[in-house]
Amino acid sequence: MNKIEEFIKEKFKEYYKTHHISFPDINKREFGIGSWDKKIEMRHLSFNSDELLNNFLINDTPFYISCSSAYYLYPELRPMVKKEWTGADLIFDLDANKSNNIKEDLEEVKYRTINLIENFLLTDFGFSKNEIHLNFSGSNGYHIHIRNEEIRELKRKERREIVEYINGTGLNLRSIIQKTPDRKFLGPTPSDHGYRGKLARFVVNNPERYHPRKIKDKTYLNNWKNTVSKGNWTMVMKSINQQKLEEDLLTLGVNLSQDIDINVTIDLARLLRVPNTLHAGSSLCAVKITDLTSFEPLKDAIVFKENDEISIEITEEVPEIEFNNKTYPKLKKDTKLSIDEPYALFLLCKRYAKINQ
Amino acid sequence: MVDNVILFYAKYPFTQYAKDYISSKEIVITQKVIESAEERVIESITNNIVPKFIEFVDETIEQELIIYAISRMIVSALDNKYFSAKYAVAESKRAREYIEKENETNIHKLVKDLELNFEKEGNYFLLPFAKYLKNSPGSPEYFLINKELSNGKIRLTKSEKNRIIEEKIRQRVEKTLPKKQKIPEVYKLQIENSALKIEPLLPKPKTKEVNFSGDIAPCMKLLLDDLYQNKNLSHHARWSLAIYLHKIGKSKEEILNIFSNSPDFNLNITEYQVEYIISKDYSMPSCTTLKTYGLCITECGCFNPIKYIKRFDKNE
Incomplete structure (x- = not known):
């Protein structure tokens, strides 16, 4: 173990000594732990109680710890079939796109997560607030665990339908708005359920998007709203660019990443970070979140807040970052500096820096 | 006068009600019953239909239940996914025809047995989405994305509701077929004989017949x-x-x-x-x-x- 790893491990140990971690139905879950270089290096672990898990975290202090969304009769057995799967929570993993602007990326994924919860999970799917458990992923996004008896036994095929609904996969205008033989268009009204209602509400609320020049023409706008409210789309369909409407329809979904995020939801044996544990790729905590709107990961997920300074050397150029209520400037490669411990830990874990010898 | 309760069993022989009823009876299996069961299976496999009992008299109704039980044993003896899938589809279509003309009380009784908790809302029926997903037919107009979902419930028209019931019946018939080994010794021989007659109906695998010009992805x-x-x-x-x-x-x-x-x-x-x-x-x-x-x-x-x-x- 090198110097950084030893240092981080000691820090993590301190955290686990003072924080109690728990997970519902812990004895039915499979756990996986990670090393400095690999998020899941060993799996098929199990803990019979929260207490055993906490002892493990204090004594062995893994760099990452993840837990199955699935419930098993024998979580520690392998191969997988021997575990005897009895169900799984419904999970979502929303990851930020990676650009050079960490803050913007995290804002964007936060927006998508809010859209998912507000416009899909709570409304369309009717889950109650106490069934939806949200936490920061510890690095680039958010995890949602839904615990509800009804959905527990759903298999891949059914979960895929859920995720496709949320993503808007396969939506098309023709199946929502129909042209009649006498060239009229019949479509949804704002009170309709599902995507039909979402589209009608969007069009009623955003007439200016389709007719920027008629924004002051009250009669025209009222007529626009009134006809759509009755499900008559003739005026809309004949006056706008239908391609644009089709594109807007597709934005009503949550836009989950095709390759990664969708597969997490349909994977019945997925391991996801244990909420309130630490992430060695960022030093941040996968904190449980009650109010996402006001949540700021680069402030609220920081658990190491000592005022000490640490001497580090930058190994890869760091962009300007707002962290822990301070703005840290851009840092060039090979810069040596003493810097606040919270930010130093962040840079060390992000592999932007090493400890100055 | 036909007993309406027993009539229900005959129309919906896959229900727990029907199962309880028939297991309380002493069953006599005649050659005619075996032949009718054979016919039921053959018709299901070749024409997708199950012959209906014509006369509504208590005796034929009870016999219908026995024919159903024997048909299932024949399908099990065939021990082939093709046959069991086709048979289950035909049985569910048969039930669907009765459902279309059924009274509210019986529909209520039926969906309760099938554990489908529909809720009425005006002319529509609501079903919790998890239940819906497990029992929706695979066709595109039933994809979740094409459905009206609100507050955890899917809104269905009467005919969509009946299609869901049909699918649930199909699944139940297919999943609850008795194991081949569990066919009672007493009629095992007769049943296996029937299966032997039906086996040649398995379609031969087709070879490539459609030509493709150009390249295929x-x-x-x-x-x-x-x-x-x-x-x-x-x-x-x-x-x-x-x-x-x-x-x-x-x-x-x-x-x-x-x-x-x-x-x-x-x-x-x-x-x-x-x-x-x-x-x-x-x-x-x-x-x-x-x-x-x-x-x-x-x-x-x-x-x-x-x-x-x-x-x-x-x-x-």
Whole structure:
């Protein structure tokens, strides 16, 4: 173990000594732990109680710890079939796109997560607030665990339908708005359920998007709203660019990443970070979140807040970052500096820096 | 006067009510019963229908229940997924016909037995989405994305509700077929004899008959190859392949011919689905979508399998 790893491990140990971690139905879950270089290096672990898990975290202090969304009769057995799967929570993993602007990326994924919860999970799917458990992923996004008896036994095929609904996969205008033989268009009204209602509400609320020049023409706008409210789309369909409407329809979904995020939801044996544990790729905590709107990961997920300074050397150029209520400037490669411990830990874990010898 | 309670059992012999009733009776199995059961299975497999009992007298109704039990044993003795799938479809279609004309009380009794907790809302019926997903027929108009979902419930018309009930019955009939080993010794021989008569009805695997000019996208080629080897394709695979075949100009008959290689091929269902795809002129799922279906097999760089063939044609 090198110097950084030893240092981080000691820090993590301190955290686990003072924080109690728990997970519902812990004895039915499979756990996986990670090393400095690999998020899941060993799996098929199990803990019979929260207490055993906490002892493990204090004594062995893994760099990452993840837990199955699935419930098993024998979580520690392998191969997988021997575990005897009895169900799984419904999970979502929303990851930020990676650009050079960490803050913007995290804002964007936060927006998508809010859209998912507000416009899909709570409304369309009717889950109650106490069934939806949200936490920061510890690095680039958010995890949602839904615990509800009804959905527990759903298999891949059914979960895929859920995720496709949320993503808007396969939506098309023709199946929502129909042209009649006498060239009229019949479509949804704002009170309709599902995507039909979402589209009608969007069009009623955003007439200016389709007719920027008629924004002051009250009669025209009222007529626009009134006809759509009755499900008559003739005026809309004949006056706008239908391609644009089709594109807007597709934005009503949550836009989950095709390759990664969708597969997490349909994977019945997925391991996801244990909420309130630490992430060695960022030093941040996968904190449980009650109010996402006001949540700021680069402030609220920081658990190491000592005022000490640490001497580090930058190994890869760091962009300007707002962290822990301070703005840290851009840092060039090979810069040596003493810097606040919270930010130093962040840079060390992000592999932007090493400890100055 | 026919006992309405027993009539219910005969119409819906897969219910727990019917099962309890028949197990309380002493059963006599005559040659006529065996023959009727054979006929029930043969008709199901070849014509997708189950012959109905004609006279509404108590005696035939009870006999109907016994015929149902024996039919199931014959299907189990056949021990072939093709037969059990076809049989279950026919039984569920038979029940559907009764459901369409059924009174509210009996419908209520039936859905309770099937554990489908519909809720009435005006002219519509609401069903919790998890229940819906487990019992929805695989066709596109029943995809969650095309349904009205609010507050955890799917809103269904009466005919959609009946289709869900039909699907639930199909699943129940197929899943609860008795194990081959569990056929009672007393009539084992007779049942196995019936099965021997029916076995030759298994369709022979078809060979390639449809010609393709031009090139086929590699992902679609793999699906076709799988079909020709009588492998079972996932719903998304069938759906994508059917659209693809339509888009490259194959006729309905040609598409049906290709899909007839599927082990659970059902002409009625497939024909309906292919017609649906043709009538709605669905666009071909893009490579990105196919990736989420797990159907993409190589980076051929065509963005959409349709473009693969177009590109090839241009070069010609």
